[in-house]
Amino acid sequence: MANVISDEVIDYVGILAKLELSPEEKEAAKKDMGRMLDYIDKLNELDTSDVEPMSHVFPVHNVFREDVVTNGDDREQMLANAPEAKEWQYQVPRTVE
């Protein structure tokens, strides 16, 4: 494996992804990520300077909606998915700015 992921990198990625990893999981993730980066390096061996960057897998563009209201009040159903709700709102742990 050419790419070695350091403990700092795996901790940082963990913070960004809001994941808490056990020491074993960390080691496994480091190996996985190293292999992924190796694979990207392999792809980078190919000269793609003449190839347009792909922005979508299908050759489609301009998929639009007209500006017409189609949805009504469906909050009962929507809030059924909330772990906790209060006064028709999603209740979450207090956020402090």
Added chain:
Amino acid sequence: MSRQYETVIGLEVHVELATRTKIFCGCSTAFGGAPNTHTCPVCTGMPGSLPVLNKRVVELALAVGLATGCSINQYCKFDRKNYFYPDNPQNYQISQLYLPICHDGGVEIETADGGKKVVGIHEIHMEEDAGKLIHDEWEDCSLVDFNRSGVPLIEIVSEPDMRSADEVIAYLDKLRLIIQYLGASDCKLQEGSMRADVNLSVREAGAREFGTRTEMKNLNSFKAIARAIEGERTRQIDLLESGRPVIQETRRWDDAKEYSYAMRSKEDAQDYRYFPDPDLTPVVISDEMIREIRNRQPEFRTEKKARYIKEFGLPEYDADILTGTKRLADIFEEAVAVCHRPKKVSNWLMVETMRLLKEREMDADRITFSPEHLAKLIGLVEAGTVNGSVAKEVFEKIFDEDVDPERYVEEHGLKMENDTDALQKTVAEVVEANPQSVTDYRAGKKKAMGFLVGQTMKATGGKANPAAVNQILREILEEKQHE
């Protein structure tokens, strides 16, 4: 302070676009609905839901870009900006990083010395708004309303071209007017449909390098923006003067305390890991679409002002004020279309409307009365149905409650007293009751006449036709003199 400092300011302005529906789903964008009544699986980030772009958003963003002299990226696409916060249900915001719809434009502003200057626009991109969080102090929790989640925004990023609070206000004013004239947004700072983040740094006068900048958020009025700029400039200069560095950070302005505090510092990772959104297809903007939008561009302030002077014969001063806000110009035009009395309409707007706006501490944008009612009132004055002072009273009712003046005058018995017999009787009574004034008048004190007119108006509840009162009084007094 021995050294001279220059302030360098760039702005990120978010504007809520005036669409009926959200950017990626068919939920209403109406302001003020009960919590979560305008939500669906797309704008609450349910797994498996798919966004579809609202065409109107592209048209409005293009219109703003063209009106601010921007170049258009005819191939543009959306990217995901990843971060975790409860107001962002998908854990990413759909925005544009790599290929924003518009770039490299600018607007011209007037500077304090009367000169002109162009503030560059780096780019304009389309994105979605987040939900609203309310903090519940008692329960120690936060509550989320996603009605605003997915409301379309454009973010207008300026170049760091401004050097003072005055220039910032001039730039915002100009931007707001252009966008309001386009009908692309109502740009209400108080309601949050226009929001400005201020990027500010200071450097020694003459220095070529920029200083370290901070970003300030939570600025919801022009006055707050001006105060925040002064406060931050002073804070940064104080730091530099005492040999401490300015830290690149986001600060939140507390307008009540006139103080800003750090929201996030660099230790909190600002790593958004942008990547193209695979759920959305690229947007290809044809030459034809650009031409169409350009052709649909409305008359802007300069042309409108010239037309008001030429077509309606308004003084330049009136035309300038009326075109200064889209709302006033709209009311003016609609009222004139009904009553065809441009100068009269202008007078009501310039004098009484301005007075009431000032008294009620309101912006013209918040006027709610219908122009038709003003036109009707003008008709009532012209027809001699009400006199001037009653008209002012009725106008205040129109301004506050949008009453129909014809019905209001009828219901409150405010019609002008033209009935000469009744008026004759009232005047005679007043004369009878005030012999001293009559004597004074006869003795040559013509001022006594004014007092008698006043008494008569009072006796008729202000409804009498002042011209008729004057005439009848004079007749009676002259008569008495000849006795």
